Amino acid sequence: MTTTALLFSLAILSFSLAQGLHPRSCDAPEQGSTLKVFHVNSPCSPFRPRTQLSWQDTVLQMQSNDKARLLYLSSLVAGRSIVPLASARAVVQNPTYIVKAKIGTPAQTLLMAVDTSNDAAWVPCTGCVGCSSTTYNSAKSSTFKPLKCGAAQCSQVPNPSCDGATCGFNVTYGSSAVTATLVQDNVTLATDSIHGYTFGCVQKTTGSSFPAQGLLGLGRGPLSLLSQAGNLYRSTFSYCLPSYKSVGFTGSLRLGPNSQPLRIKTTQLLKNPRRSSFYYVNLMAIRVGRRVVNIPPSAFAFDPNTGAGTVFDSGTVFTSLVKPAYTAVRDEVRRRMGNATVSSLGGFDTCYGVPFNVPTITFMFSGMNVTLPQDNFIIRSSSSTISCLAMAAAPEGNVNSVLNVIASFQQQNHRILIDVPNSRLGSRASHAARLANIWGWFGIFVCFGGMCCTKKSLSRVGFVGVGVAVRKSVTGFSDYLEMLNSHWLS
Structure with missing residues (x-):
């Protein structure tokens, strides 16, 4: 390869890397039953830190969140709802990966934390005391429905209460408490519509500020996405998580048995x-x-x-x-x-x-x-x-x-x-990680379009294979390969 060709190839690569997630890519439509997975520090995430932390501070923060997360996991024993305050804040206020969900009719877009060890879906609702400004407004949805105390789902939430006609429940996190009502509304994930999805509509929080994002539980309990959309997704899903270093690229969450x-x-x-x-x-x-x-x-x-x-x-x-x-x-x-x-x-x-x-x-x-x-x-x-x-x-x-x-x-x-x-x-x-391991110094896939390439998008927009001497251990290189091909697995 001539010097000119090498420089041209590197310029293309640099441009593609610099593009990362263009704002338009954040709103690009999702296909089928596949959702884009964003790291919480992604340019598409409103939860990313306003100030850039040092590497050391980033590591220490992740470790601190993990300590609280492990305490939270210890609380998930059947019938238990008391959780240490710190762990509750970590699990809901410091999510690692998020996806987009559309709730109601007409649809309202919310970002929700992906949690494979949780069942419930939690959504901060308009009028919530102590919640953030990003909320779901049930009054604007024609398909919203509060669940009554006699509903079967009411017995599946912690500490159900029936002071009024609707099913309410309270969850205590140490000195912090969350009050919610159990409701139903239509939820759209990628192009899939789930009618009458049951979730907790948070009305009040005390002791700490409730997170801006909702929580999408992918566990095996009765109120999880897998259970509620059993006929659609057959309790099957897969995911590929982007590296914390590659915040400009997305992973994917594939729901259902198809395309696995x-x-x-x-x-x-x-x-x-x-x-x-x-x-x-x-x-x-x-x-x-x-x-x-x-x-x-x-x-x-x-x-x-x-x-x-x-x-x-x-x-x-x-x-x-x-x-x-x-x-x-x-x-x-x-x-x-x-x-x-x-x-x-x-x-x-x-x-x-x-x-x-x-x-x-x-x-x-x-x-x-x-x-x-x-x-x-x-x-x-x-x-x-x-x-x-x-x-x-x-x-x-x-x-x-x-x-x-x-x-x-x-x-x-x-x-x-x-x-x-x-x-x-x-x-x-992933396919790209295996290619990086096999090729070592050679092989860069440059994806045009400013977003993570799927197998379909590769055939649609094409790719350029550039054989240049770039070591895969260069910061972000193997991650870049991974994100280009995170869907190319079957």
Whole structure:
């Protein structure tokens, strides 16, 4: 390739990268049953920080949110509604990934946090005391319907109350409380319409400001999206999460059995009646590089009574492992790093100023291995040479001390399939991530159109393959490849 051609190719790439998400792309129509998934810091998100945090502050903030999130997960035991205040604020005020939903007739567009470990849909409603300005106005919807106390759904919410004709309920988060009524209205996701969708219309919050976004629960409970739209989506969905570094690109949430990946390894879903929303799986071992580390089987044992076991969760950022498992993984990483000086950053206790000498970490499930490249277990500073093992030990002293959580940082750039009818969970590295691993120095896909390319959009707008010497470890490169091809999996 001539110098002129190389410079031209790099200019095209730079232009495409700089475009990222154009405002018009944020409002681009979604197709079929596939929703765009935005990182909370995306240009399309009104919840992104007004001031840019340093890398260190960003990491510390994510760790803080995770601590609260894990406390929140410990509260999701059947029949329990008391949650520590900090965790409640974290789960609803600091979502990691959001999607667009249209509610009512005519439709009102709201952004909702995606939560695979929650059932309910929560929407801040107009007139709410303590809520933000972004609300759903039921008075403007001709299809709005409040549910009466005798409705079957009223018995499925925590602490139902029937002071009037409508079904109300209260949820307490420590010193904070949320008062809501149970209502129904039409909801549109991408091009799918769900008539009479039941959700909580928040009327009052005390103790903390309720979040601007709603909450879309993708768990397995009776009020979750999967249960309410069972005939439409057959309790099946998959998602591909964009990297937190690639805020200018989108992932995707595919609802229903159609267009799901065909060639994907899966493991059996386990059901815990005491934590019915959670997607439990059977984690059997962990491999660091080529070595299976020595972890007692009890660290992975599934026990519905104690909540022990392993779950996939979209709301937690960094994977947490029960102490014996985490210690074994950490010690093997440190062994491979030799005499390099180890430091800590917040909850991360294995950080280095030199490159990590660990190519992969593999989670070994029954019937499925998930091999993570460095981008899925090492978090790198954008302004220095510091890198950290992006995992932590499960918090001790509460129910989560026995719970392994496979979190979003480890899931990003993978297509995660949830197939409840066939009781299976699948994971597959995206097409672009595999290309990056195979090609190394070569291969950049440049997508025209200012948004993440799907297989369909590639055929529509075309792509340019540029063979240039650009290392995939350059910041954002592998993420860019991933976002271009996040749908190209089947």
